[in-house]
Amino acid sequence: MVINNCYYLSMHLLGSLLFILTLTMIPLMAVEKSVHKKLSLSQSLPILEAIKGDALHLGMGERKVYLFVDPLCPHSQDFMDLIATNEKLLQRNNYNIYLYTLKRLHSEKVVTAIYMSEDPLHALLNVMIKKDEIKVEVNPSRDVLSKIAAIESVAEKLDVYKRPYLILTKKPKKKRGQ
C-alpha cells in the first residue's frame, strides 16, 4: 500500500514536472523559432569565403547569388526548376549552390552521391528537376565529407534556417540602354 502510494506520488510529481517543463519550453521554442541572426551581406561574405570552392555554379551573370538547398526538399526543387529554366536570370546571375540537408528529409546520402558524381551540377539538376534516382555510394570520399561538413559549419554560422536559402549580392550598376 505504502509502496503503491509512493509510486503514485512519484509518478504524479514526475508528470507535474514534465508538464511545467513543457509549459516553460513552449515560449522558449516559440522565441527560438522567430529569432534568426539575419546577417548582413558584409557579415555573410567573409563567412562564405571559407566554402568558396565548394559551390556548384549555375548561370553566367556578374551578380553572385549564394544558395543553400536540400536536394529532396520540394521547395528547393521548385526553386531550382525556376532558376534553371529562366534564361534571363541565368545571364544576369551566377548561382553558387551549396547542398545543405534538412534533418527531417534524411537526404545526406543523396547529397554525398551528388558531390561524388562526375558532374555534380548535372546530377543535382537531374535529382531536383527531373526527379531522377541517384546511385548512393557506400563509401563516401574524405573530400566529400569534409566539403559537406564545411558547408554545414558555414550554414550554421550564417543561420541558414530555410531551404532554399538565399544570400544575394548587389547587382552591378548598368547604364541606360545596356
Place this chain on the structure above:
Amino acid sequence: MYYHTPKVDSYVTSVQKYRLVIILAYLLITIGTLFFYQPKFVSSDTSFWLNESQEMKRTQAQAYDANYIGQLELKIGEFNDATKTELNTFQHTLETSQGVNHVDSLCGAYRIYTDGDEADSSLVKATPLGVMDAKELEKFVKVYGQEYDEFVNDDFTEVSYFIYSDRPIDIGSIDVPFAYTYSEPNAKADLSDYLLSVLAVIFSIMLFFRLVFHNYISAIAGLFVIAITMVGTFTFVYLFTGDNHVHIAMTLIVVSIALIDYLYFYYRWHVSQYKADVTRATLKTINRNIHPAFWTSLLTLIGLGPLLIVDSIIIQQLSLSVILASAFAYLLNLTLLPALVSYFTVEHPKVEFARFCYIFANKEMHYNKKFLWLFLAASTIVMVIGAYQLFFAQEKMFANNVSKDVISISVPYSEVDEKLLLNIETFENRLKKENSGVKDVSSLLTIMELFNKANAQEDIYSEQNYMQALFFLELYGLEKNIMNEDTLFIRVTIEDTDKNGVIHWLQHYDAMPIYFTDIDSIIGTAKLDKLMTLGVSLGTALVIIGLIMGWIFRSREMIFVGFFVNAIPIIWFGLFLNLFNVPLSLEVLIAMTITVGLASDATVHFGFKYYRSRFYGRTEKHALEVMFFYAGVPVIIGAIVLMAVFALLTLTDVPSLQLIGAYGAILMLLSLLTDLLILPVLLLAIDKFNLNQTKKKKIDPRKTFNLDV
C-alpha cells in the same frame, strides 16, 4: 464714324455689271484652293493639347513612352468557372491586340504566396489569379480584397480592365464577351458624322431662312458665303501655322461668324425692298453695313491679333479662325453677296420678327437701373473670383472629377537601395495623406512588400529582404510592368476625386523627379499649364475690344460697355463650368471664342444703329426700335439658327461635336440674352445725346449726311 454714309453708288453699279465674273471668280478660286489644300479634319483635341504640353516635352526628353490608358468595365453577371475562362481568353485577346502594351486586370493580377510553412522555405510563388478556379478566386479576393478591388466589385458582377496602349484603342473592333462601358469614347469621327454636321448646318439655315424670309435664295446665298469663308479661313490658317489639321468643332467658329455677318447684310437688303427697288436695297445694305462690318473685322484683328504671338497652336488657331472668318465674310458680303442677290427680287420683304422690336424697345425704355447695377456687380464679383482662381488656384478652376482613373508616372533611379525605397514610401504616404481620392499606388515598393510579407520577412528596408523581393520579382518576370534598368513605373489609382488636383500635387512634388507617362494626365497638365495663358489672352482680348469700342464711338463709357457685353456671356458660362465641374476642353474654348466673335460684332452693329439714330435726332425709344429692327433681328435669326445647329450636333456620335453642340447652344443663348437685354440697356444708360443737344444743333446734318438711318 457712325454718322457717315459712304457714297457707294458707283461701286454697286460695278458689282452689278460684273456680277457673273465675280461669282465665277469666287467659285474658281475656291475650287482651285481645294485642289492645293485639303484640310485634315480631326475630332479629337488630343494632338492639340499634346503639342502644348511642357510635361510631354519633359517626358520625351527622357525618352519615355507615353501610354493611353483605357478603362473597360465588363458587366459579367454571375462569376463562375465559365465566366472566368471567358475573362482569361479576353485578357489574352486584349494583350495581343495591336498597340496594347499591357493590361491590368483581375485575371492578369498575381497571387504572391508561399506553399506550406513560410518559415521553412524562402521560395515565394507568384501565380496569375486567372489560373485559380472561380470559387477559390472569389474567396481569395474577398480575403485580400484591398489589393484587387480596383479590378472587381464586391459582388463579383463587374470587372475592370486598364488597357495601356501606344495609340487609342478602338474597342468596337475587339470582340468583347460581355456588356461593357469604355472610358475612352470613340474619338474618331466617321464620314456619316461629318455629313450629319454639314446637313445640320444646311437644314437649319434652309428651314429657318425659308420660314423667316419666305425664299430660298437667302439660304443659298448664305451657304455660299459660309462655304467660301470656310475654305478661305482654313487655307490661311494653314499658311500661317503650317498645320493642316482642323478640329471639326473649329469649323463652327467660321459658320457662326460668317452666318451672323451675312445676316446683317442680307437682312438689310431684304427688308429695304419694302420701300425700295433691288438696286436701292443693295445700295443701302452696302452703305449701312460697310462701316460697322469693317469695324467688327478690325476689332477682331486688333483684339485677337496679339494672341497670334502666343506660343500656342490652340490659341493661334482659335484667334486666326475668328479674324480670318470675319475678314473673309466681310469681303464676300461686299462683293459676292450683292452679285448673287442682284439676280433676284424679294416678294415678301416683311419680316415677322419686326413687331418684337417695338415690344423690346418699349420694355427696355423703362429698365430698372438698380437691377442693372446689381447684375453688373454680380458679374464683376464672379469675374473677380474667376480671376483669383486663374492666378492662384488654377487646378480648382476646371475640376476633372473621375469615379475611377489611373495616373501613370515614371521615376528615374540609378540603384534599388534603401534610400530609393524610403523615397518611394515617403512619396506614397504623402500622396495618400494629402489626396483623399488616391485609392492605391502600385509601385516597385508595393509589389516588393507583397513578396517580403509572403516570405515571412518583416522589414523591407533590410538589404537582404529587399534584394530577395527584387530577385523574386525578376524571377517571375513581374518587373517589366513596374521597372526597367533605370526607371520605375508607378501607377496611381484614384477614385471619386478631382484628377486635376492629384495631377497638380504630383507636378509640384519636388522630393523626387516625376514624369507623367499617360496621355490623359499629360493633357491634364497641359490644360492646367495653359489655363493662365488662355485666361490672360481672353482677358487681354476683351480689354482691347473694349478700348477699340471706345475709340470707334468716341466714348469712354463704350469702353466699359464693349468690355462687359463681350465678357458677360463668358463670365456666366465660366461660372456654369465651375459649378457643374465641366472640364476645360478645346470645345469650351471654341464656344467661348465664337461668343467673343459674335458679341463684338453685335456691340458694333447695335452701337452703330443706336448712335446713328440718336445723332440724327431720334428719341431714345425710336433709336432702340431702329437698333432692334436693323441689328437685333439678324442677331435673333442668327442665334436661333445657330442654336438649332448646335442642338443637332449633340445628336452625333462624336463626343467633340456633342460637347461643342451643348456648350455652343448654352453660350449662344447667353450671348443672345446679353445682346437683347443688357446691351440696349447699357447703351441707354450711357446715352449723353440729350446733354449734347446744343452741340449737335451746330452741325446741319442735312447738308452733310443722309437722314435715313
